[in-house]
Amino acid sequence: MSNAEARNLRWYNIALMAFVSVWGFGNVVNNYANQGLTVVTSWILIIALYFVPYALMVGQLGSTFKDGRGGVSTWIKETMGPTLAYLAAWTYWVVHIPYLAQKPQGIMIALGWVIKGDGSFVKEFSPLVLQVICLVVFLFFLWISSKGISSLKRIGTVAGIAMFIMSLLFIVLAVSAPMMTDIKVATENMSVDTFIPDFNFAYFTTISMLVFAVGGCEKISPYVNNTKNPTREFPKGMLVLAGMVALCALLGSFAMGILFDANNIPADLKMNGQYYAFQMLGEYYGFGNFFLLLYAVANTLAQISALAFSIDAPLKVLLADADDRYVPRGLTKTNKNGTPINGYIMTAVLVSILIIVPVFGIGNMNSLFNWLLDLNSIVMPLRYLWVFLAYMALVKAIDKFGSEYKFVKNNKIGFFIGLWCFVFTAFACLMGMFPKVEAFTSEWYFQLALNVLTPFILIGLGLILPLIAKRTNGKYKEAN
Template identity: 75%
Template sequence: MSDNTERNLTWKNLALMAFVMVWGFGNVVNNFANQGLKVIVSWVLIISLYFIPYALMVGELGSTFKDGKGGVSTWIKASMGPLLAYLAGWTYWVVHVPYLAQKPQSILIALGWVFTQNGNFIKGLNPLLLQSIILVLFIFFLWVASKGVNSLKRIGTVAGTATFVMSILYIIMVITAPKITGMKIATTHITAKTFIPDFNFAYFTTISMLVFAVGGCEKISPYVNNTKNPSKNFPKGMIVLAIMVAVSALLGSVAMGMMFDANNIPKDLKMNGQYYAFKMLGQYYGLGNLFLILYAVANMLAQISALAFSIDAPLKVLFADSDRRYIPESLTKVNKHGTPINGYKMTAVLVGILIMLPAFGMGDINTIFNWLLDLNSVVMPLRYLWVFAAYMAVRGFAKHKFSSEYKFVKNDKVGVGIGLWCFVFTAFACIMGMFPKSNIPVYSSQWYFQLTLNFVTPVVLIGLGLILPIIARRNNKNITASITEEIGQ
C-alpha cells in the first residue's frame, strides 16, 4: 500500500473523530453543577491555556512513535526506560478503578429513568443495600467481560453515538426554544458577576473536573500518520477540535443556564441533570417523555459497554508493552477467551472495596455519586501527567534520539516549558480536587471522611504499582532457582 493511500484522513475527519472521543454531555452538566454560569469563563481559560497545547503535544508524540502499540507506555519506555513505562501503564490501568466503581451506579440510575421517568428509583434505598446491589452488578459485568463478549462494545458504540448526537441536538433545541416554544429562561438575575469566577479556594477545588472533561485526547495519537500532510493538517484538526469543544462547552453551559437557575442549582444535578434536561426538553416541545426515554436507553447501553470495555482494555494496555521484570507472571495468565483472569480478580478486589467503602461514611446515594465523580476527576488526570513527562523527555534530554514530521513548537526549550506548565497545572488541579466541594459542610465528619478517601485512594492505588515489581522479582528468582536445580540434576 502506498503512503498516499494510507494518509487518507483530512483535518475535518480528524477533528470530528477526536470530538466524539473527547467530548460528552456529562462534561457540560457536571461543570455547570460545580460553577453555574461562571463556568463559561472557566471553559475559555482551560481550553486556550491547557487543552490546545495538550492536544498538539499528543499529536507530536503520536507522530514520533507511530509504530508503538502501548500508547503512553511506549512513549515513556522509549524516552525514559522500562521501569517508568511500567509505572505509566500501571497508572493508566489503576486510575480506571474509581471509574469502574461508578459505572454500575450510572447504569442503575439510567435504568430507573427508563422505567419510572423520574429520579426516585434508588433515592429511598439504604446506602449499604444499594452499594451491595451495585457490587453484584459490577461482578456480573466483570464475568460478562471475562467471556470476551464483543457485542456489548458494538452496541455501546451505536448507543454512545446516539447519546452524543442527542447531546448536540439538546443544545440546538434549548437555544432556539424561547422563540419556537415560548420557553421562559430559568436564570433571570444576570450581571457581569454571574460569569466571572471567584478565584478563591472553593473555585480551585472544582478545576479538576474541567481538566477531567478535556483530557484523554491521547486516544487520537494513532491517527497522526494516517493524516494527509500531518505537519499542516494535524494541528489544524486539533485547533478545529478545540473550537468545537469550546463552542459545545460554551453553548451547552448557556443552554443549562436557560433551563436551570444558575443561582439555585439542584443538589442532584450531577447525578440526574442529564435526565432532567431531556425530560424538560420533551415538555417544551410537547413530546412528553420521548426524549428522556430515548436518551436514558441509549445512555444505559453506552454505560454498559463502557463498563465492559474499561474492565478489559486498560488491563491489556498494562500488559501489552510492559517489561515482565515488573509484572508477576501469574497476573498475565489468560483463559480460553484471551482474558487475563487474575488481572480481572485484582480488578474485582480493588473496585469492590471502593464500591462498598463510602456506604459506611456518607449519608445518601447522591452524596456517594458526587463523591465518586469528584474522585474520578482527581484520579483520572494522573495518567495525563505521563503524557507531559514523555513530551518533556522527547523535547529535552532525549531530543537527539527522536524525529517527527510534525512538531508542536520548533524551539525545544519552549516545548519543555509548555510541557512543564501542563504537568504542574494537572498536578495542582488533582491536589485541589481532593478537597470536598462547597456543598459539604467544612470540617464536618463527612468533610473529613471524603478528604481522607480522596487523599488515600490515589496514594494507595498508585502505591500498589510499586509492590508488583517486588513480587515479580521474587517470582523470577524462584523460577531461576528452579531451572538451575533442574539443570544440576
C-alpha cells in the same frame, strides 16, 4: 495492503474520533453544577491556557512517534526508558478503578429513569443496599467480559453515537427554546458579573472537574499511523478538536443557564441533570418524555458498554506486552477466551473495595454519587501527567528524535509550556481532594481521607508489582 493504503484517515476523521471519545454531555452538566454560569469564563481559560497546548503536544508526540502502538507508554519508553514506561502503563490502567466503581451507579440511575421516568428509583434503596446491588452488577459484567463477549461493546458504540448526537441536539433545542417556545430563561438578570468567577479556595477545588472534562485526547494516538500525512494532519485534527470542544462547552453551559437557574442549582444536578434537561425540553416542545426516554435508553446501553470495555481494554494494554521485570507473570495468565483472568481478579478486588467501603462514611446516595464523580476527577487526570513528562523529555532531546512537526519552535518555551501543564494538572488534582460537602464534619473528614489515600494506594500498588515480579517470575520459569 500497502503502507499508503493503510493511511486513510484525514484530519477531520481524527478530530471527530477524538471528540467522540473525549467529550460528553456530562462534562457540561457536572461543571455547571459546580460553578453555574461562571463556568463559561472557566471554559475559556481552561481551553486557551491548558487544552489547546495539551492537544498540540499530543499532536507533536503522536507525529514524532507515529510508528508506536502503545500511545503514552511508547512515548515514555522512547524518551525516558522502560521503567517509567511501565509506571505510565500502570497509571493508565489503575485510574480506571474509580471509573469502574461508578459505572454501576450510572447504569442503575439510567435504568431507573427508563423504568419510572424520574429519579426516584435509586432513592428507594439505602446507600448500602444500592451499593451491594452495584457490586453485583459490576461482578456480572466482569464475568461477561471474561467470556470474551464483544456484542455489548458494539451495542455501546451505537448508543454512544446516539448520545453524542443527542448532546448536540440538546444545545440546539435549549438555545432555541426561548425563541421557539414561551418559556422564560431560568437564570434571570444575566450580566457580565454572572459569568465572572470568584477565584477563591472553593473555586479552585472545582477545577479538577474541568481538567477531567478536557483530558484524554491522547487515547487517539494509536491512530497516528493510519493518518494520511500524519506529520501535518494529526496535529491539525487535534487543533480542530480543541475548537469543537470549546464550542460545545460554551454553548452547552449557556444552554444549561437557560434551563436551570445558576443561582439556585438543584442539589442532585450531577446525578440527574442530564435527564432533567431532556425531560424539560420534551415538555417545552410538546414531545412529553420522548427525548428523556430516548436519552435514558441510549445512556443505559452506553454505560453498560463502557463498563465492559473499561474492564477489558485498559487491562490488556497493561498486560499485553508485559515486561517480566515489572509485571508478575501470573497476572498475564489467560483463559481460553484470551482473558487475563488473574488481572480480572485484581480488578474485582480493587473495585469491590471502592464500591463498598465509602458507604460506611457517606450518608446518602446523592453524596455518594457526587463523591465518586469527584474522585474520578482527582484520579483520572494523573494519567495526563505522563503526556506532559513525555513532551518535556522530547523537547529536551529534540535533536535525537527530529520532530517534523513542532508545537512550539523554541524548545525552551515548549519545555516551559509542558511544565506549566504538568504543574497545573497536579495542582488541580491536589485541590480536588478537598470535599464539596459541609466543611469539618465527620463526612468531610471521611471523604478527605478517601480522596487522599485512594490515588496514593492505587499508584503505590504499581511500585509493589515489580518487587513481586522479581520474587516470583524466576520461580515461574523454573516451574515451566
